[in-house]
Amino acid sequence: MALKSKAGGKDGGEEDGDLFPPVREVVTKLKQGPMNFGVYLTGDKDKPVVLAAHKRKNPEALGKLAKKQAGTPKGACGTLTLEEGGMLTFACAEDDAPASLRKRIKGMLKVEGFAKFKVRILLPGGAELGGGDDEDEGEEAGNEANTPLKGAEDGGAEMAADPMVALREKVQAEFDALVAQVEAVADQLPPGVARKIEGLRTMFATEIERDPRKGAGIVQLLRKTIDAAGIAGDGADDAAAAAAAEAAEREARRAAARAARAGGLADLEKGIDALLAAYS
Secondary structure: OOOEOOOOOOOOOOOOOEOOOOHHHHHHHHOOOOEEEEEEEEEEOOEEEEEEEEOOOOHHHHHHHHHHHHOOOOEEEEEEEEEOOOEEEEEEOOOOOOOOHHHHHHHHHHHOOOOOOEEEEEOOOOOEEOOOOOOOOOOOOOOOOOOOOOOHHHHHHHHHHOHHHHHHHHHHHHHHHHHHHHHOOHHHOOOOHHHHHHHHHHHHHHHHHHOHHHHHHHHHHHHHHHHHHOOOOOOOOOOOOOOOOHHHHHHHHHHHHHHHHOOHHHHHHHHHHHHHHHOO
8 A cells, every 4th residue: 555644745835645656656757757766675575675756755755764664774765767768767866775776676667567667776976786777687686785585586577477467567558648648638628627537547547456457448448438539649659658759749639629620529528437437
C-alpha cells in the first residue's frame, strides 16, 4: 500500500499526496518532467528498494522517508528523469550511493513489470555508478558490506518470465498511449471530462493490478470508444515515451475538430462514462 504524508509540503501549495507511488505512476509523471527521489535498499528480495518520489518535496526529505521505510542506512536521494529510449536517470545529490543501487533498482523494475527500462546512477560531477546496461547483469555489484541478496537475481528472472508480468507491461503501455490521444484534445472536450479521465486512470490501475486480462479488456473498450469518436491519432507505443510527437498531436487535434462537427467528442465522453460505470 502506498504511504501518504500527513501534511502538505513546505515547498508547494498542494498536498503532497502519495510519496511512495508505484513504478507505473512514477513513469507517467516523469513524462511531464523530473521528480525528486529518495531510494534505499531493503532486506527483502521481493522488494529490493523503497522508492519515494515527488515533484515538489525536496530530495533530502524523501531520502529520510525512504530510509525509515527501508530500515537500512544504504541509499541515495536526488533528481529522477526519464530520458529517450526508456532510460531512468537517478542523479544523486551525494557521492555515497551504495555500489549495488543500480542493480537493486533494476530488480524492483523487474518485479513491477518494467524490466525493459534502463537505469543510470549519476554521482555529483557526472561519474556513473554501477556501469551501463550492456554489462553482465549477473555480475556481483562490488564488495560492499551490504551484498546483493541471495536469490534476488533468480526471483527477478522468474518475474520477468511470468506471462502475467509481460501482459501487464504491454497493456499498461497500450492504455497510456490511448489516454495520451484523449489528452491531446483535452482543450476541446466538455468541462469535467478531465476528472473522468483521472477516474479512468484510477479504475484501470486497480483492475490491471488485480488481473492484467481485465486491464486488456478495458483497453479494447477504450480503443473502440476513441475510434468511434473519430479522434484516433498516433499515440506513443511505448510507456517510456515522454509525449506524443508534435506532428501526431497536430493530426489528433485536426481529427478532433472534424469529430466535433459530427458530435464525436460527445460520444467519447459517453464512452468514458460507460467504462467507468462498467468497472465501478
